[in-house]
Amino acid sequence: MNQRSKYNINDYQAYLSEGLNFAKNSNYEEAQSSFKKAINLNKKKYEAYINLSNIYLLKNMIKKSKDLLFSYLKKNGNEINIANHLGKICIKYNLDNDIIKLFNFFNLEKIDKKKDKKFLYFLQGQFNEKKSKPLSAIISYKNTISCDAHFFESYPKLLNLLESTNDILNFKKYLDIGYLKFNEGQNKDILILYECILLNRTFNYKKSEQKIKKNKLYEKFTNKTDFLILLLDLQSKNNEKLKNFDDAFEKVKLRNKYLINHRTNSKFNIDVMSNTIDKYKSFFKRNVVESITQRLSYNDDSNLVFLVGFPRSGTTLLDTILRTHSKIRVLEEKPYLLDLRHKYFSKNNNDLLSLINIKQDEKDYIRKAYFQKLKLNNIEKNNIIIDKLPLSIIEIGFIKCIFPNSRIILALRHPCDAVISCFFSSFKINEAMVNFLSWENTINFYNKVFDLFDFYEKEFDLEYFKIKYEDIVFDFKTQITSLVNYLDLKYEKKLENFYLTAKERKKISTPSYNQVIKPIYTSSIDRWKNYKEIKNPQNQLKKWIEKFNY
Numbered sequence: 001m002n003q004r005s006k007y008n009i010n011d012y013q014a015y016l017s018e019g020l021n022f023a024k025n026s027n028y029e030e031a032q033s034s035f036k037k038a039i040n041l042n043k044k045k046y047e048a049y050i051n052l053s054n055i056y057l058l059k060n061m062i063k064k065s066k067d068l069l070f071s072y073l074k075k076n077g078n079e080i081n082i083a084n085h086l087g088k089i090c091i092k093y094n095l096d097n098d099i100i101k102l103f104n105f106f107n108l109e110k111i112d113k114k115k116d117k118k119f120l121y122f123l124q125g126q127f128n129e130k131k132s133k134p135l136s137a138i139i140s141y142k143n144t145i146s147c148d149a150h151f152f153e154s155y156p157k158l159l160n161l162l163e164s165t166n167d168i169l170n171f172k173k174y175l176d177i178g179y180l181k182f183n184e185g186q187n188k189d190i191l192i193l194y195e196c197i198l199l200n201r202t203f204n205y206k207k208s209e210q211k212i213k214k215n216k217l218y219e220k221f222t223n224k225t226d227f228l229i230l231l232l233d234l235q236s237k238n239n240e241k242l243k244n245f246d247d248a249f250e251k252v253k254l255r256n257k258y259l260i261n262h263r264t265n266s267k268f269n270i271d272v273m274s275n276t277i278d279k280y281k282s283f284f285k286r287n288v289v290e291s292i293t294q295r296l297s298y299n300d301d302s303n304l305v306f307l308v309g310f311p312r313s314g315t316t317l318l319d320t321i322l323r324t325h326s327k328i329r330v331l332e333e334k335p336y337l338l339d340l341r342h343k344y345f346s347k348n349n350n351d352l353l354s355l356i357n358i359k360q361d362e363k364d365y366i367r368k369a370y371f372q373k374l375k376l377n378n379i380e381k382n383n384i385i386i387d388k389l390p391l392s393i394i395e396i397g398f399i400k401c402i403f404p405n406s407r408i409i410l411a412l413r414h415p416c417d418a419v420i421s422c423f424f425s426s427f428k429i430n431e432a433m434v435n436f437l438s439w440e441n442t443i444n445f446y447n448k449v450f451d452l453f454d455f456y457e458k459e460f461d462l463e464y465f466k467i468k469y470e471d472i473v474f475d476f477k478t479q480i481t482s483l484v485n486y487l488d489l490k491y492e493k494k495l496e497n498f499y500l501t502a503k504e505r506k507k508i509s510t511p512s513y514n515q516v517i518k519p520i521y522t523s524s525i526d527r528w529k530n531y532k533e534i535k536n537p538q539n540q541l542k543k544w545i546e547k548f549n550y
Helices: 003-024 028-041 047-058 062-076 080-092 096-105 115-130 134-147 154-164 168-181 185-201 205-214 225-241 245-260 271-283 286-295 315-322 336-347 352-357 360-374 390-402 415-424 433-437 439-460 469-474 476-486 493-505 527-531 542-547
Strands: 304-309 328-330 384-388 407-412 465-468
Touching (some): 003 028, 047 080, 062 080, 062 096, 080 096, 115 134, 134 154, 134 168, 154 168, 154 185, 168 185, 185 225, 245 433, 245 527, 271 352, 271 390, 271 439, 286 390, 304 390, 315 407, 315 476, 315 493, 336 360, 390 407, 407 476, 415 439, 415 542, 465 469, 469 476
Parallel strands (some): 304 407, 407 465
16 A cells, blocks of 8 residues: 555545534534545545435435435445445435335345345335335345344344234244344344234233243333334233233223324324314315315216225225125225325315315316226226225215215224224324324214214215124125125125135235134124223213114
8 A cells, every 4th residue: 555545544534533523513514525525535435425415414405415325326336335325315205216226226126145235125125114015025024134134123024014914824934033043132032022922813812921921021121112012012912812801901001102102103183183073064064065066077986985984893894805796896995085185185275165166177187096096907997996994984075075976885883892992903193093092082083083974974965885893793694795785786605705805915904904814703792891890981972872773
């Protein structure tokens, strides 16, 4: 090494240190200048590029940050530290096209199992999860472990997906691989938690609880909130199966307390949905909706059906049964219409009154965009299309303005069972589901939702098909025959084997994912009575118990 090279290396490190000191003191312009000087000395070393990209992020120059790193890769080839940092930026800032470009740059589709690619496969798994591609995410996490079996972060991600896709055999396989690689410390404790989940899924509830207590998992996860939430959820399920109902309820209360305070949930406000319902009751009067629908022209919507109801009222069971029919296409549970409604009102200053003056082309655009989102093939376009999103029950007013001839199926379950199940279920939290983290709010939300439905029913002389979860359980063929007749279809024998359809789906994105893969069972009926001495919702839900003849 000549004297000039030594001088450059020394200067490079000096500029790096100088830049880091400037950044530490929030002197971003000076830090930026120092890192650029380091890069000018050596355009192949990656450290200054990563630090400069971070300065751009701190200055909210996202595009400049990621372009800098892509420029490095283009000039210098595959540098894994640059790639990993770029990937994290793309994930954090939802730069979907850029992260796909990064994956293609490193040719991740061609599995070569090089150890340095492990983190890119891990990022690919996260990306696929975000895009609701669980099977692709599973492959990515498996590839991470193939590259480096000691990369622990992939194990919880993979095990969660395998459990939620009901792939218990592979769940056990990768749990065993994990135990071979991690036999002490917190990583082993996490694997023990997943072993307890496996015991629950294989009906060994008592053994699951014993192992939790023997290994003192609650104490060990006190500062690991995500795993503590998972543990408490598991314990509530174990204790309910063991008929320790007081303990089950207390575990759920504690789980929900941690969920309320979780960093990702603080942005959600329980008042949002309540305020929305109040506004809808004031706005969606009969004369308002008629003035809209009589002024505009519509195509026939009779093959479009909205399956609505309060969450945990049997909508996933109905979804699974109906998608077994040869003439029915049930959509995945996604907010197809809600996203378009939000887009429309965002363009109109979030003014509900703007709907009164909606133009023909605006209404037509919403309808066209909706069907484009569904990606129906030519055969499916002639089938019955069922949009299953339970809380679309709140949006019936908007539905009647955009799809006035569409049909509605209302799924019902005993109100007390519905609220107990919602309180116990582990939902992905949003403005609606945040209500289920409090027992009182769960009941209040049920009352608010059905007050609105009652309003719609009277205001619009609403026609709909009502079907009860309990009736399906006790008289399957009669109830489902009536339902498919309502849809102008004939009963098919294969509907009775709906759970086989569920098994083929792999990923069911509702809390019922491990229930609808089984034949009809009765254990969920009158579940609330197990908790009657603890929390009796009967009086607060009396109006709906009587209305729906329970």
